[in-house]
Amino acid sequence: MEKWTYIILAILAVYILISAMLFFFQDYFLFKPEKLSKDFQFYYDNQEIEEYNVETRDGATINGLRFKSKEPKGVVFYLKGNSKSIKGWGKFAVDFTRHGYDVIMVDYRGFGKSTGRRTQKAIKRDMQVVYNKIKEKVAEKYIILYGRSMGSGFAAKLASMNNPRMLILDAPYYSLSKVAKKYIPFMPLSLLIKFPMPTYKWLKYVNCPIHIIHGTDDRLIPYKTSVKLSKIRPELTKLYTVIGGGHKDLNNFESYHEMLEKIVTSRPNKVNLEGSSIHVKHSSKRANAKA
Template identity: 25%
Template sequence: MNGLSLGELCCLFCCPPCPARIAAKLAFLPPEPTYAFVPDDSGQRFSLHLSERAEWQYTQRELDCIEVFMTRTNRGNRIACMFVRCSPSARYTLLFSHGNAVDLGQMSSFYIGLGTRINCNVFSFDYSGYGVSTGKPSEKNLYADIDAAWHSLRTRYGISPEHIILYGQSIGTVPTIDLASRYECGAVILHSPLMSGMRVAFPDTKRTWCFDAFPSIDKISKVTSPVLVIHGTEDEVIDFSHGLAIYERCPRAVEPPVVEGAGHNDVELYGQYLERLKQFVSTELTQP
């Protein structure tokens, strides 16, 4: 039945909350914060201060192009937000939901490098319990966090939905797909996506159980924006089959780059990753 062992089936039916809790525990690993928001004299504006563990790769000039602030979610948490101005001619802004075990400080150099190379500005946020964001990580908070980020990007910067590209990486694909299933945007990029928590914990799972965590596979068919899926064939954390299944369910999926030999944490190091993103943003999205 569904390819599960007897022991796994017993676990499901005897204590159904356990798999979701296990998946959530595996998914949320917030690091010690690598940055701080330092308020000015008014207490209304903040500057970004990075620790050595953030491994900042640029100069003060680039750091001055990063604006940071806090916003409140509908679940009462205050989350850290970051707007990185990478290009004055950028047509699109990435709303970037990062992966696990990192925070905004560690991602800041990557955002500058990526945005500069594909001519996009980058807006990102830390999930509840990550970085200087308050609260605790949870599935419900993930959805509330990205909602707050989306509305901040729309209202604070006046960016219209058709100029926003939702970018999710690993666990970040969960809130990205949820938001994209409810709001139309310029495009969606899914970097190493997962079908659901149960399907990661129990690879032979063929259906979505009522207590499953992160059921992205059931939401992706509601995404009406163009979707680019990126996944490494040797992903040791989220199997390549997850990306393939997500791609096959997308109503408007574009041809994905199959990153041969890439694992879970090194897809960005492969040349085809950047080239495919450039083509997608500069050519495919601008075509009528």
């Protein structure tokens, strides 16, 4: 009996140790930041940029870039993924400036030149501060929120608290807790995870058009995730499928750029369903058939 007691205690000790490691080191698993020196100079071919810093109430600095178009139709606030810095992510701004939109891109705390202790609450607050700065110069009806992977959660949260023209989610997750549970299903993640990022909860309160883009071969965040998310506000949501697209390569597909152009250049129009088959019901009965 003592042998089994020791085995159970050993298993329990290992379980507690793994739980503690997940709690204290999850930041290193979730985020892969690239840090830049304060004097680093950003440069992009054929792109006009302006660098700025936003000071937060707790003393942190959020560094960002504005990519300028010649005659801007509006602004895309681009919330990037969980790796690198805007040094590398900036190359994607051209997908919007070519359509006449300025792009605002920032580094989260601890990324690039941005400083401050990184928590979910702090990042949400930082993104709202940046959004407020944009609102000072641009009416919300001209602001597009674009969230890529990790950034999709923060973009959904911003859209739920504001009134942008539209929300675009690129390879979004249902919640980070759900993603983590896929890999470590035996851990009490509801108690351990510091960045649960419940995108599905925030989408319930979004009132602008929602466009979701996802690749069918995404192995990190499965395509079915976006199918589930699209059902939360179906009356506002359109799902765009990139056949064969993975998690990091959607920009290599012509179909992705066709979808993006359609999204950002079109105006939402109410479809006239009068005279359509929307309420026609199929029946297996032959009540109306002629004898």
